[in-house]
Amino acid sequence: MVPIIKVENLSKVFGKKPQVALELLDEGKSKDEILEQTGNTVGVNRATFDVEEGEIFVIMGLSGSGKSTLVRLLNRLIEPTEGSVYINEQNLAKMDKKELRQIRREKMSMVFQKFALFPFRTVLENAEYGLEIQGIDKEQRKEKAEKALELVGLGGYINQLPAQLSGGMQQRVGLARALANDPEVLLMDEAFSALDPLIRKEMQDELLDLQDRMKKTIIFITHDLDEALRIGDRIALMKDGSIVQIGSPEDILVNPANEYVEKFVEDVDRSKVLTAENIMKRPETINIEKHGPRVALERMKEEGLSSMYVVDRQRKLHGYVTADDASAAVKKDTKDLNEILRTDVPTVTPTTTMTEIFNIIYNSPVPVAVVDDGTLKGIIVRGAVIAALAGSEVNTEDVG
Amino acid sequence: MLDKLPKLEVAQPVRDLTDWIKEKFEFIFNPIKDDFGPFLEKLSEEWLAAIPAWLFILIVAVLAFFVSGKKFGFAIFSVLGLVFIYNQGQWVELMFTFVLVIAASFLAIIIGIPIGILMSKSKVIQSILTPVLDFMQTMPAFVYLIPTAAFFAIGMPPGVFAALIFAAPPTIRLTNLGIRQVSKELVEASEAFGSTGLQKLIKVELPMAKSTIMAGINQTVMLSLSMVVVASMIGAPGLGREVIRALQRADVGAGFVAGLGIVILAIIIDRFTQYMNKGKA
Numbered sequence A: 001m002v003p004i005i006k007v008e009n010l011s012k013v014f015g016k017k018p019q020v021a022l023e024l025l026d027e028g029k030s031k032d033e034i035l036e037q038t039g040n041t042v043g044v045n046r047a048t049f050d051v052e053e054g055e056i057f058v059i060m061g062l063s064g065s066g067k068s069t070l071v072r073l074l075n076r077l078i079e080p081t082e083g084s085v086y087i088n089e090q091n092l093a094k095m096d097k098k099e100l101r102q103i104r105r106e107k108m109s110m111v112f113q114k115f116a117l118f119p120f121r122t123v124l125e126n127a128e129y130g131l132e133i134q135g136i137d138k139e140q141r142k143e144k145a146e147k148a149l150e151l152v153g154l155g156g157y158i159n160q161l162p163a164q165l166s167g168g169m170q171q172r173v174g175l176a177r178a179l180a181n182d183p184e185v186l187l188m189d190e191a192f193s194a195l196d197p198l199i200r201k202e203m204q205d206e207l208l209d210l211q212d213r214m215k216k217t218i219i220f221i222t223h224d225l226d227e228a229l230r231i232g233d234r235i236a237l238m239k240d241g242s243i244v245q246i247g248s249p250e251d252i253l254v255n256p257a258n259e260y261v262e263k264f265v266e267d268v269d270r271s272k273v274l275t276a277e278n279i280m281k282r283p284e285t286i287n288i289e290k291h292g293p294r295v296a297l298e299r300m301k302e303e304g305l306s307s308m309y310v311v312d313r314q315r316k317l318h319g320y321v322t323a324d325d326a327s328a329a330v331k332k333d334t335k336d337l338n339e340i341l342r343t344d345v346p347t348v349t350p351t352t353t354m355t356e357i358f359n360i361i362y363n364s365p366v367p368v369a370v371v372d373d374g375t376l377k378g379i380i381v382r383g384a385v386i387a388a389l390a391g392s393e394v395n396t397e398d399v400g
Numbered sequence B: 001m002l003d004k005l006p007k008l009e010v011a012q013p014v015r016d017l018t019d020w021i022k023e024k025f026e027f028i029f030n031p032i033k034d035d036f037g038p039f040l041e042k043l044s045e046e047w048l049a050a051i052p053a054w055l056f057i058l059i060v061a062v063l064a065f066f067v068s069g070k071k072f073g074f075a076i077f078s079v080l081g082l083v084f085i086y087n088q089g090q091w092v093e094l095m096f097t098f099v100l101v102i103a104a105s106f107l108a109i110i111i112g113i114p115i116g117i118l119m120s121k122s123k124v125i126q127s128i129l130t131p132v133l134d135f136m137q138t139m140p141a142f143v144y145l146i147p148t149a150a151f152f153a154i155g156m157p158p159g160v161f162a163a164l165i166f167a168a169p170p171t172i173r174l175t176n177l178g179i180r181q182v183s184k185e186l187v188e189a190s191e192a193f194g195s196t197g198l199q200k201l202i203k204v205e206l207p208m209a210k211s212t213i214m215a216g217i218n219q220t221v222m223l224s225l226s227m228v229v230v231a232s233m234i235g236a237p238g239l240g241r242e243v244i245r246a247l248q249r250a251d252v253g254a255g256f257v258a259g260l261g262i263v264i265l266a267i268i269i270d271r272f273t274q275y276m277n278k279g280k281a
Helices: A018-026 A031-038 A067-074 A097-106 A123-132 A138-151 A167-180 A197-214 A225-231 A249-254 A259-266 A293-303 A323-331 A354-362 A382-389 B011-024 B026-048 B053-067 B072-087 B091-121 B123-138 B141-152 B156-180 B184-192 B197-234 B239-248 B252-280
Strands: A005-014 A041-051 A056-060 A082-087 A108-111 A185-189 A217-222 A234-239 A242-247 A285-287 A307-311 A317-322 A368-372 A375-380
Touching (some): A005 A067, A041 A242, A056 A067, A056 A197, A067 A185, A067 A217, A108 A167, A123 A138, A138 A167, A167 A197, A197 A225, A217 A225, A234 A259, A242 A249, A249 A259, A354 A368, B011 B141, B026 B141, B026 B156, B053 B072, B053 B252, B091 B197, B123 B156, B141 B156, B197 B239, B239 B252
Parallel strands (some): A056 A234, A108 A185
Antiparallel strands (some): A005 A082, A234 A242, A307 A317, A368 A375
16 A cells, blocks of 8 residues: 655754754764754654554654654644655655645644634634635535534534633534545644543544544644554654654554663553453464364373363364363263363453453453454463563464 | 044935935825825815714714723713813814824824734844834934925824824834734644635734734824824924914913813723724734
């Protein structure tokens, strides 16, 4: 798939001698050293990344890491010093003013941290803003703006002024204003950071919900790792103007690229982020089409297990057998595994979070089976859950 | 020691410059002198003064009532004040002063707001204009009377133009300030949706700056009133001329009456512009 946005070597230096600063960056000088030597501030240093259509790409970093500068380089609210931004293969950095305006009007909309609503305009007029400056006629823009407001749940407030609404509602207006243009890309600059935690969570859910329905590409800036992990399909971590790691939420947690990332993720509640996939083990199984109770008992003895999962050639899960049942069957000389097969299997999917696994594994006499579409992918034993919470022994490769 | 320094020629070049301007721009000054001046006089003396005083007062009272948010206080004050001026036989003088103030303020605003906008958009223009505005405001107001009298002879036009120079700076300054104070995020929002510079100005910056600009306009109107009074020294008609006449005759009573008329007019105009700002912002 062709990425909708492609960023290459994008840099921004604030100050009078940006080229000198860029050369110093090439020599490997740090942001602080360059500030001391030239008086220039490096905002963004050679950012390179792709954003796929329909994904939520989160750029996260602490304040001063350059994330807000980076998002403004994407729609050129700040002029890049160097590098390119391609949207649908057109280079934004090389466009003249008119072409750039066209992109801003039709392809990219922005949602701001402090909402940036126009206080003298009603909710409806705010949502209409982007359409109004395109010269779209009154009827049509009213219809589109109302639809966008409806979408964010503000259909009944269209004649209020922004100051009459709560923070969460104001940001919904901000979102509706951005959606009214029907852009391909939404740039969200710390869009939920000014909201209190409960409302923030609600808005995150709604954003995910909207994303499901509308399939927009979203570039979301945040300083909150929990938020990043919650909504991001992929996350780019920034430090001192550079991107230090790009990956899925799991990648970032499980394989921190360096100490900085590791420090960052240290405080995260791992039970909310890690899923069954991360802690499952390769299962020992027996094949129902080939093996009988005798083989099952042998294997269990060999591995020191008290139970074992039963699959077929396609690794479809059938159930499990226990060592006690197997030895009883051997005594009775039963040949068919089906007779001692137990099917009350505790199962989870690869994406089940650890929080949910706790409840299941607590009541289960056998390891939990991780099943994807009927196929056994792995098993989870109690010890693995505890180890994962302690922050070690987490696997990243596919096990099954 | 210092006495040996030859005297720097400043006065003469300024004199020469004024003569030069007068000669070169005659084609502008003459029509103003010959057409605009008589027009203003006609407007005050024949048209406005022809409206029956009671009707004029009634109109002002009704406007005052509505502009003050349907309260009677301001309307009653306007009626009493204007009746007093009429009663003292200063009605035509009031009309002259009124026309001068409106003409000077109107021109100051028409010229001032665009200059203020330019100033807010360019650091260079701002750094050039700031000292010029300081100069315009600190130079004793009387000084402006000399060249304007040279350009426009005596009467209403020099009064209008002296008042214009003296009164325009607050509108320019506060337009500049108002636009510069618009929050950065709002400007970014406007740009991020693809506004042109003009759209940004009209749809976001000017509405946001409106109450600051209105404060500047209020000051401009008040300053032009004070200048219009001073301009009576070069023959501008109106309440100011009554004050000067009283001064020449050392007539305290007549001076007080004319002065009171100016105060009443000042209060009415001031409240009008302030209420207009509050009402809409």
